Amino acid sequence: MKVVGFNTKEGLHLGVVEGQEVIDLQAVDASAPNDLGEWLRRDNGDLTSLKALAQRARFNARRPLGGLDYTLPVARPGKIICLGVNYREHLQEAFHGDRVETSPTIFMRCPSSLLSHGRPIILPKVSATLDYEAEMVVVVGKRAKHLDVSNALSCIAGYSCANDGSIREFQVKTTQWDMGKNFDATGAFGPWMVTADDLPPGGKGLKIECRLNGMVMQSDNTANMIFPVAESIAYVTQGMTLEPGDIIMTGTPLRCRPCAQASGLDEGRRHMRDRDRGNRRPLKCDRR
Numbered sequence: 433m434k435v436v437g438f439n440t441k442e443g444l445h446l447g448v449v450e451g452q453e454v455i456d457l458q459a460v461d462a463s464a465p466n467d468l469g470e471w472l473r474r475d476n477g478d479l480t481s482l483k484a485l486a487q488r489a490r491f492n493a494r495r496p497l498g499g500l501d502y503t504l505p506v507a508r509p510g511k512i513i514c515l516g517v518n519y520r521e522h523l524q525e526a527f528h529g530d531r532v533e534t535s536p537t538i539f540m541r542c543p544s545s546l547l548s549h550g551r552p553i554i555l556p557k558v559s560a561t562l563d564y565e566a567e568m569v570v571v572v573g574k575r576a577k578h579l580d581v582s583n584a585l586s587c588i589a590g591y592s593c594a595n596d597g598s599i600r601e602f603q604v605k606t607t608q609w610d611m612g613k614n615f616d617a618t619g620a621f622g623p624w625m626v627t628a629d630d631l632p633p634g635g636k637g638l639k640i641e642c643r644l645n646g647m648v649m650q651s652d653n654t655a656n657m658i659f660p661v662a663e664s665i666a667y668v669t670q671g672m673t674l675e676p677g678d679i680i681m682t683g684t685p686l687r688c689r690p691c692a693q694a695s696g697l698d699e700g701r702r703h704m705r706d707r708d709r710g711n712r713r714p715l716k717c718d719r720r
Contacts, residue, residue: 469677477573518683
């Protein structure tokens with residue numbers, strides 16, 4: 433099941449994607465939660481009632497997928513936890529093969545740094561070193577603490593895609609990455625969440641690819657993570673309590689070259705293609 437958030441004239445709505453249509457859950461029941469995170473918190477990660485509501489939909493509750501004004505799949509994510517250098521070739525690229533990771537590298541993103549599917553990523557005034565990072569996202573469905581590898585996947589509601597857009601110049605100024613990872617409107621999350629029961633356990637064995645203006649910039653497989661999803665969750669929950677609606681970005685593969693270099697960015701408008709669907713995503717300079 434694909435769960436999607438979107439804007440309407442009446443406000444935020446939640447839907448289920450079926451082919452080229454979206455079942456508008458608020459058109460079925462106006463009192464239904466309009467944020468996936470709220471559904472997850474209310475039912476402890478169980479989306480059975482959401483699925484049942486979608487099955488009750490009449491014809492007038494359906495709308496075309498084309499032209500949908502997407503919001504983040506989780507409208508108000510709590511924690512945005514990110515893993516760094518979590519693919520073998522990316523680790524070798526970043527540290528010239530001189531480093532062996534013994535624990536996941538963890539950093540955080542702010543909600544203000546993320547955009548929904550189809551919205552323009554902003555190239556800031558102070559740097560042209562905007563870089564793309566295609567990633568698989570874990571959406572947490574249940575409250576979790578002190579999990580181990582054997583039960584870590586039990587807290588997952590589903591998976592999505594992200595562009596962990598980074599201002600590389602600011603990321604490397606200090607040993608802490610957060611500044612370069614949190615410029616306003618430099619990352620993306622979406623277009624929707626695919627429930628965990630529709631994908632392999634831990635999202636393992638999925639192709640992950642980034643395309644920029646039609647050119648393949650990254651291509652790998654989630655089976656090549658240094659720290660797979662279960663191991664990463666077990667590590668994180670030693671210290672952090674995961675809550676429904678939290679998201680985990682699981683790291684990016686080897687990159688070819690920076691976004692600005694690849695696209696010939698200047699002060700005008702350019703376009704980044706969404707890494708998994710090939711839709712144009714405008715990339716423009718922030719002149720504010």
